[in-house]
Amino acid sequence: MSFYTSLNGMKNAQTSLGVISHNIANSETYGFKRSRAEFSELVAGSALTNPRMIQGIGSSVEAINQNFALGPVEQTGSALDLALTGDGFFTTRSSGDGATLYTRSGSFSITGSGHIADSKGNRLQLFPTDANGTVTSNALIDAVIPAANAAGAEFAGVTVSTEGAVNVSYADGSVEAIGSVAVAGFIAPTGLKRVGSSNWESTGLSGVASYGSPGTGQYGSLLSGALERSNVDIAEELVGLITAQRNFQANAKAIDTATQISQTVINLRS
Known part of the structure; x- marks a missing residue:
């Protein structure tokens, strides 16, 4: 389960990186309006599941919204x-x-x-x-x-x-x-x-x-x-770029940790 949850996280971080990259690429485009990626939580449970035991299974892209604030x-x-x-x-x-x-x-x-x-x-x-x-x-x-x-x-x-x-x-x-x-x-x-x-x-x-x-x-x-001019704020986009990069790295580390745990379990001897 943790593999797929972290994989979703990596895909979402990649989407965020793509949106931010598009904003930065159009920082000098007249009339351009920046966008931001928004995400939502995914959970799994049925009518018989104890609400206190419902487990999260990652996140998904909810929307890529445009910001129509006035540019310079x-x-x-x-x-x-x-x-x-x-x-x-x-x-x-x-x-x-x-x-x-x-x-x-x-x-x-x-x-x-x-x-x-x-x-x-x-x-x-x-x-x-x-x-x-x-x-x-x-x-x-x-x-x-x-x-x-x-x-x-x-x-x-x-x-x-x-x-x-x-x-x-x-x-x-x-x-x-x-x-x-x-x-x-x-x-x-x-x-x-x-x-x-x-x-x-x-x-x-x-x-x-x-x-x-x-x-x-x-x-x-x-x-x-x-x-x-474009309403892209380069400083804000660079901060978002660093955040998306850290999210990607953290999810990749979670997959690596899950792999090590699985390997340890496989190597257990009675």
């Missing part, structure tokens, strides 16, 4: 580098399969087609607005910057306000609103499914997304010219 905000100066100070997520749409993705990494740029997109080509989603920047619908649209306005003046620049309004300026001095950044919120963000590149997809555990504008409710304010 770094100033970049680029108008399309966006950061949220609350619990919201930027919404993007894949240019490939059209899947809806959510991210905390607001590193966007303008593509050749005029779309505002991330490095993977996922297009930022906006609420449509009128000429005054007032939101007119909750239906999401792709963020697209026209290369020229109705008068034929060429694109000159783009700004994003703290309320999410995306305004495009042209060479003739005119400014046009193309939409307002749509921010998604979830009742249980820890239920979001990670799909890589600091992107998540909604699941039944997270619930469906509710949308709002920056600066309202849980969504948080929007900062233009800034990016949210």
Whole structure:
């Protein structure tokens, strides 16, 4: 029994090491959220077992939970580098399969087609607005910057306000609103499914997304010219790394001790 109990402990320590290693590897990834492994006790007993005699048989991985605490905000100066100070997520749409993705990494740029997109080509989603920047619908649209306005003046620049309004300026001095950044919120963000590149997809555990504008409710304010860094604390991760290593060594020692006891019993002579 002790062999399998300690083996479970070694496997769990290995899982913890893997989670911590993943956190450390992404300590410089914008919008990354660290995870932690959580374990639960395993016991064995039946309805006829004396409660005082129920024996523990090790532990198992209960969950690998994500921590969505806000990471440090770094100033970049680029108008399309966006950061949220609350619990919201930027919404993007894949240019490939059209899947809806959510991210905390607001590193966007303008593509050749005029779309505002991330490095993977996922297009930022906006609420449509009128000429005054007032939101007119909750239906999401792709963020697209026209290369020229109705008068034929060429694109000159783009700004994003703290309320999410995306305004495009042209060479003739005119400014046009193309939409307002749509921010998604979830009742249980820890239920979001990670799909890589600091992107998540909604699941039944997270619930469906509710949308709002920056600066309202849980969504948080929007900062233009800034990016949210990873929320990984290297010092904390290194302490966890040492703890997981000691747990692994202790379980390995328990197996070694059980082996020696078994060998002693086998060598007993009457």
